[in-house]
Amino acid sequence: MLSLFACGKKEKVVSKQEAPGKCPHCGGAVMATVVEEERRLCRCLTLCLETKRKFSCSLCSRRLHSLLP
Template sequence: MRIMYVCEEEEIEIGRKRAPGKCPSCGGKVEAVDIKARGIFCYLFPLCFRIKTNYFCTLCSKRLVLNSQIHHL
């Protein structure tokens, strides 16, 4: 069994693009933001890289979550 402790996670924005659909709150345009996340072990060296996509409304700046991203227990 391995135990890993990540002291810090650094996120860098690598791109933005228009996404289909509209915001359910205000009806604004949706923007997809690609982010590269890097876990750093005790502030010394990087452990892993991960690219994720977050969705935001351009009018109200609300973070939007897709139904496929919601995990039901």
């Protein structure tokens, strides 16, 4: 049985923009950050490339979660 594991994970911020809504904790503006995540096997083989959108508050820097699927 052969077991593979990822040796490295690299994240790169692609873009940032203001998202609609307010932070439920402090009332600050919400920022949407698009992040490209790359998982590699021993720096030579890319296993997976994902694009994610992360939400955070611009005032208190808390990570926020979207209620939409």
